Amino acid sequence: MLCAENNCGTYLRRIADGISVVLKGFSRGKLHQIFASTIDKGVTMSSTPRPGSRRRSSIALAVITAAGFALAGCAPGSSGPGAQESADQASVDVNTELTSEEVTLTIADETGFPVTDELAKEFTKQHPNVTFEITRDTFQNLTANAPKLLAGENPPDLIRLPTIGDTARDGLLANLDPYAEAYGWDAWPESQLAPLRMNEEGTRGSGPLYQVGLGYSITGIYMNTAIAEKLGIDGPPQTMAELEDDLATAKAGGVLPIVAGDKDGVVNFVVQAAMNQYADKEEFLSWMFNEEGSTYATEGNIKGAELIRSWADAGYFPSDINAVDYFTFVTRFSEGEGLFAFNGNWEAANYQKALGDDVEFFLVPPAEEGGDHVAMGAANSFSVAAGSDELDTTTYFLDWIHSDPAARQIITDVTGASPGGDPSLEQPTVEEGSLIADALDMAAQIGEENGQVDFMSNTTAGIYAGAIIPESQLLVTSKITGDDFVSRVQEFYENEVGS
Amino acid sequence: MNKATTGPLHSAEPQQPVATGSTPTGPVVAVAQPLRRRPVRRAGSRTAWVMLLPALAVYIGFVIAPMLMGLQYSFYDWNGVGASTFVGLENYTRVLTDPVLLASILNAFTLIIFFTIIPITVGLILASLIRSMRQGPVSSIAQTILFLPQIVPLAAAGIAWAWMYADTGTVNQFLRAVGLEGITRSWLADYGTALPAVGLIGSWVLTGLCTVLLLTGIGKIDGSLYEAVRLDGAGWWREFFTVTLPGLRQEIAVLATLTIIAALSSFDIIYTSTQGGPGRATLVPGISIFRIGFTQSDVGLASAFGMVLMVLVLLVVLPIQRLSKVND
Incomplete structure (x- = not known):
């Protein structure tokens, strides 16, 4: 009985119960005696020890401990009403008509991503009865708090959720399959949706749809063309070997070959970019989706990691790389401090503003001439809370984001990302020859070549901070080999997924 | 008369330093x-x-x-929300056998040098110097300035110091200005200097607290003792070791307790300056527990580590309580 619906409530109730027990005990005088003796021993504990005090204080401790366990009552979180709820949802009635009532949708998003503000403004303009309340927290805080927020009494209708983790299994997320069917989301490219699905075993790639993207990102290489010209580099490298030649040319010319930072792990855009070109894509993805028996320690991944180690040995990275955070990394490339930067479309507008026409954006070249490209890309993923009171309105909003021309334009203008959705819809208009136009072309090409992979940092909730960042810091400063890097990350993965 | 006070108590004995946080009695x-x-x-x-x-x-x-x-x-495998499984002592076994977690405990103990030993030593020197100054505006200004870092939030101190330690930061600018170009580096990115650099942030913050508290303690020492030792012809050092230091034993015990707890449970400075890096050179239990509990959602393991940390703190701090009372 003490194990109630949700944790917060349970906790408060336990405290309340505890107090009432104390009160009742007090009136009967029984607990009074117990506590009185406890306190007597308490005195003993904190003044000079005298014979027998050890025994008495252990009695006191036992009494307090017993009282505590009586308060706690039962195993933590052992009742799981959530799982049932989400199962019910599969048969829920879907209404694709927008409500005419006054509705306020709540969105929990990360700081520094204004796209939800812009979309909300446009939606309210088109549908004045729907207003929005958007709360923001840093990426790290939001990620850490997401399960608690979703499990609370009033979960946000829509929440930025980078990794599904246990939230789907715990029944905290709305199953979007019925809505996908009603709105015809099956016309969207499946490669975009696969990472947003999770089956009952907790494996991504199949099962119900739990997330959609507000923009779908693509990564590649930014090149400072002013520096490239001075070095005699006349265009984007077509193979990894050519890329290595360019790096050597830059180094010889006294230019920093790769602007990178690894205080917060951003160098892993480079690490994974190298791995992508040698790894078996399906194998790599199956690991990122946590499929049983999959491993990170593949030949291709090791080859990619060893390549990074050789780049570190050759001094292609900045010497203070482990003190450089994402912001400094972006600033340094914007200020022309190096030839290449591995980053995503989201910085396209910023780089364009800083470097004007002196910058180009292209896909990481394949290992062999003419090979297919592989690039990291992911949905800027949002989930709908299972406990949301406005499932119909929230999913209408999500469909609108993928189909309304104004909304699609906002996605591209603000994030530089592809709006996704049905590929037959008209693409947003962008300035000819701009980096954002490059980014949309790259996204289209990767779509055609079916070369999109997820970010390896999304593999599990803890792997980025717990293994990938610290180990990559060691790798890019030549403290460990590529083989060490891969096997240590895999070891962490087994620990986390296994437990 | 019954006195039912609820505040921190001062019993008949003059000083009962109570370990803050963990075991308030x-x-x-x-x-x-x-x-x-x-x-x-x-x-x-x-x-x-x-x-x-x-x-x-x-x-x-x-x-x-x-x-x-x-x-x-700590006895369960639990993600904080869903169903839980009882696993007995497994979480404790993992804490005590995982080399990464053990290394973070070792780092925390290294921080005691910077959080406890340096601030108390410097505080003792400063306090006795200020005592020997004439009372007046200069000594109160000195005290105020020394105490100022204490009012800066640790998180902000971490960020500001991270800038100063950067490749082009104040520390290196200063070193270049005095011709020590050779030893400049990105202090927080260097595996050898990251932990001492972070520790010195703690020293900077805590020295003021130590100085002010020790100064108060010196004020309580009977002035006739100083007079007596002077009459016996003692110099500054003799006076320091015969009168000042023994007279401050209680204050030193309190400071050691507070600062050791600050060292072992440090989080904010490191979270905002290095986040445990480079590699795991500055990883401390506080950061590990936060990541395991809130990023990895392994509440059981995080709780077990928290319990181990609490026991460690008590093991270090309780003997200090005892030492401060011996021979009173």
């Missing part, structure tokens, strides 16, 4: 005296209990109960 001792007088206890102690009740409830609800819940969680 405040309210318990406060009602000690009435309970000892059994014959007149009944009526009066009931009133005492009623008056004690609100504080007791808060104390149980916000300190005892969460601690016991943490203890309970």
Whole structure:
């Protein structure tokens, strides 16, 4: 009985119960005696020890401990009403008509991503009865708090959720399959949706749809063309070997070959970019989706990691790389401090503003001439809370984001990302020859070549901070080999997924 | 008369430094005296209990109960929301065998040098210097300036120092200006210097606290002792070791307790300056527990690590309490 619906409530109730027990005990005088003796021993504990005090204080401790366990009552979180709820949802009635009532949708998003503000403004303009309340927290805080927020009494209708983790299994997320069917989301490219699905075993790639993207990102290489010209580099490298030649040319010319930072792990855009070109894509993805028996320690991944180690040995990275955070990394490339930067479309507008026409954006070249490209890309993923009171309105909003021309334009203008959705819809208009136009072309090409992979940092909730960042810091400063890097990350993965 | 005070107590003994945070024993001792007088206890102690009740409830609800819940969680495999599995001591086994977690404990102990030894040593020197200054505006300005870092939030200190330690930061600018170009580096990115650099942030913050507290302690030392030792022809050092240092034993014990706890449970400075990097050179239990509990959602393992940390803190701090009382 003490194990109630949700944790917060349970906790408060336990405290309340505890107090009432104390009160009742007090009136009967029984607990009074117990506590009185406890306190007597308490005195003993904190003044000079005298014979027998050890025994008495252990009695006191036992009494307090017993009282505590009586308060706690039962195993933590052992009742799981959530799982049932989400199962019910599969048969829920879907209404694709927008409500005419006054509705306020709540969105929990990360700081520094204004796209939800812009979309909300446009939606309210088109549908004045729907207003929005958007709360923001840093990426790290939001990620850490997401399960608690979703499990609370009033979960946000829509929440930025980078990794599904246990939230789907715990029944905290709305199953979007019925809505996908009603709105015809099956016309969207499946490669975009696969990472947003999770089956009952907790494996991504199949099962119900739990997330959609507000923009779908693509990564590649930014090149400072002013520096490239001075070095005699006349265009984007077509193979990894050519890329290595360019790096050597830059180094010889006294230019920093790769602007990178690894205080917060951003160098892993480079690490994974190298791995992508040698790894078996399906194998790599199956690991990122946590499929049983999959491993990170593949030949291709090791080859990619060893390549990074050789780049570190050759001094292609900045010497203070482990003190450089994402912001400094972006600033340094914007200020022309190096030839290449591995980053995503989201910085396209910023780089364009800083470097004007002196910058180009292209896909990481394949290992062999003419090979297919592989690039990291992911949905800027949002989930709908299972406990949301406005499932119909929230999913209408999500469909609108993928189909309304104004909304699609906002996605591209603000994030530089592809709006996704049905590929037959008209693409947003962008300035000819701009980096954002490059980014949309790259996204289209990767779509055609079916070369999109997820970010390896999304593999599990803890792997980025717990293994990938610290180990990559060691790798890019030549403290460990590529083989060490891969096997240590895999070891962490087994620990986390296994437990 | 029954006194049912609920604040931190000062019993008959002059100093009872109580370990902050982990094991406050405040309210318990406060009602000690009435309970000892059994014959007149009944009526009066009931009133005492009623008056004690609100504080007791808060104390149980916000300190005892969460601690016991943490203890309970530590025996489960639980993600904080969903179903849990009882796993016995498995979480503890993992904490005590995982080399990464053990290394983070070692880092925390290294921080004691910077959080405890340096601030107290420097504080002692500064306090005795300030004492020998004439009372006046200069000595109060000196005290104020020394105490200022204490009011800066640790998180902000971490960020500001990270800038100063950067490749082009103040520290390196200074070193270049005095011709020490050779030793400049990105202090927080260097595996050898990251932990000392982070530790020195702690020294910077805590020295002021130590100085001010020690200065107060010096003020309580009987002036005639100083006079006597002077008459015997003692110099500054002799005076320091014969009068000042022994007279400050209680204050030093309190400071050692506070600063050791700050070292072992450090989080904010490191979270905002290095986040445990480079590699795991500055990883401390606080960061590990935060990541395991909130990023990895492994509440059981995080609770077990928290319990281990609490025990470690107590093991280090309790002997200090005892030492400060010996030979009183």
